[in-house]
Amino acid sequence: QTSMRECGSAFAPSNIALCKYWGKRDAALNLPVNSSLSISLGDLGTRTEIRPSDADAVYLNGEPVALDDAFAVRTLAFLDLFRSEFGNASFVVRTENNIPTAAGLASSASGFAALVLALADLGGWGLGGRMLSMLARLGSGSASRSLFEGFVQWYMGTCPDGSDSFAEPVSKPWPEFRIGILELSSARKPVGSRDGMNRTVETSELYKNWPAQATADLETIRGALFARDFQTLGKTAERNALSMHATMMAAWPPLIYLQPETIEQIHKVQRVRADGLEVYLTIDAGPNIKLLFLEDNEQAVASAFPGLQTINPFG
Numbered sequence: 001q002t003s004m005r006e007c008g009s010a011f012a013p014s015n016i017a018l019c020k021y022w023g024k025r026d027a028a029l030n031l032p033v034n035s036s037l038s039i040s041l042g043d044l045g046t047r048t049e050i051r052p053s054d055a056d057a058v059y060l061n062g063e064p065v066a067l068d069d070a071f072a073v074r075t076l077a078f079l080d081l082f083r084s085e086f087g088n089a090s091f092v093v094r095t096e097n098n099i100p101t102a103a104g105l106a107s108s109a110s111g112f113a114a115l116v117l118a119l120a121d122l123g124g125w126g127l128g129g130r131m132l133s134m135l136a137r138l139g140s141g142s143a144s145r146s147l148f149e150g151f152v153q154w155y156m157g158t159c160p161d162g163s164d165s166f167a168e169p170v171s172k173p174w175p176e177f178r179i180g181i182l183e184l185s186s187a188r189k190p191v192g193s194r195d196g197m198n199r200t201v202e203t204s205e206l207y208k209n210w211p212a213q214a215t216a217d218l219e220t221i222r223g224a225l226f227a228r229d230f231q232t233l234g235k236t237a238e239r240n241a242l243s244m245h246a247t248m249m250a251a252w253p254p255l256i257y258l259q260p261e262t263i264e265q266i267h268k269v270q271r272v273r274a275d276g277l278e279v280y281l282t283i284d285a286g287p288n289i290k291l292l293f294l295e296d297n298e299q300a301v302a303s304a305f306p307g308l309q310t311i312n313p314f315g
């Protein structure tokens with residue numbers, strides 16, 4: 001029950017999956033086909049402020065957003081779920097991303113997580129992490145993982161009502177872990193993750209193997225996390241991401257998020273690895289590459305990949 005304050009505000013980190021979420025078993029509740037595991041990006045993410053008002057208004061990075069813009073439509077549709085908690089209020093929502101929106105990183109994940117936390121702050125809800133994670137999941141699946149720092153697992157759950165499909169932190173911090181962002185193209189995605197997932201699930205023959213592979217990869221990555229076995233983690237995360245892209249490419253019409261620059265850099269990662277540099281990659285539903293490496297190799301990776309933006313998730 002709600003004891004309303006004047007304004008709610010919160011921050012949530014962006015996250016990158018090492019074992020990807022791809023495919024929904026329930027589109028309305030955002031229930032996934034498989035469990036997934038991610039790393040949160042520390043202080044890179046979304047800060048959101050929300051206050052009740054006479055009329056809805058949405059701001060993104062300080063600029064007003066037209067209410068028929070896709071970003072505003074999605075934000076307001078999500079708020080519809082909660083208006084009754086606040087006496088059917090309208091809201092002014094201010095969202096600030098400190099990670100480039102175009103890079104496909106300030107995605108919906110940190111946005112919906114921050115929005116749920118801001119609502120919880122506004123209403124003084126006092127809900128636990130699991131419940132907040134499930135609420136964020138309703139906005140975007142990967143948002144369920146952005147409630148937490150560090151390594152996070154989203155349990156797919158089995159209940160049809162989604163009451164056991166939430167994320168939780170796993171494993172202790174790994175202070176040497178680094179992520180590099182290779183921003184290759186800021187072109188808008190041709191197909192969003194929702195449509196992309198549906199198309200893959202419905203038409204891709206290769207997708208049939210995805211749930212089993214994701215389950216196995218997740219266990220391997222968890223084991224590697226606990227053992228601090230970076231090589232196994234990196235290898236499994238890279239193969240998991242490229243396998244996800246294989247399922248997409250086998251859909252019809254084919255779903256190809258990789259651009260020529262992406263392919264070029266995939267080959268480069270293989271080359272520098274063959275030369276002895278321990279670096280792995282992962283790719284989401286877009287053309288940009290995220291590199292995975294350890295602190296010891298930070299300089300070497302930065303000089304091999306000019307323009308790399310390095311993130312210390314535990315910094």
Ligand code: PMV
Nearest residue numbers: 017020021141142193284285
């Ligand atoms: O949460 P969504 O609907 O934006 O989907 C995220 C899908 C991937 O980024 C490709 C994978 C993941 O687990 O984050």
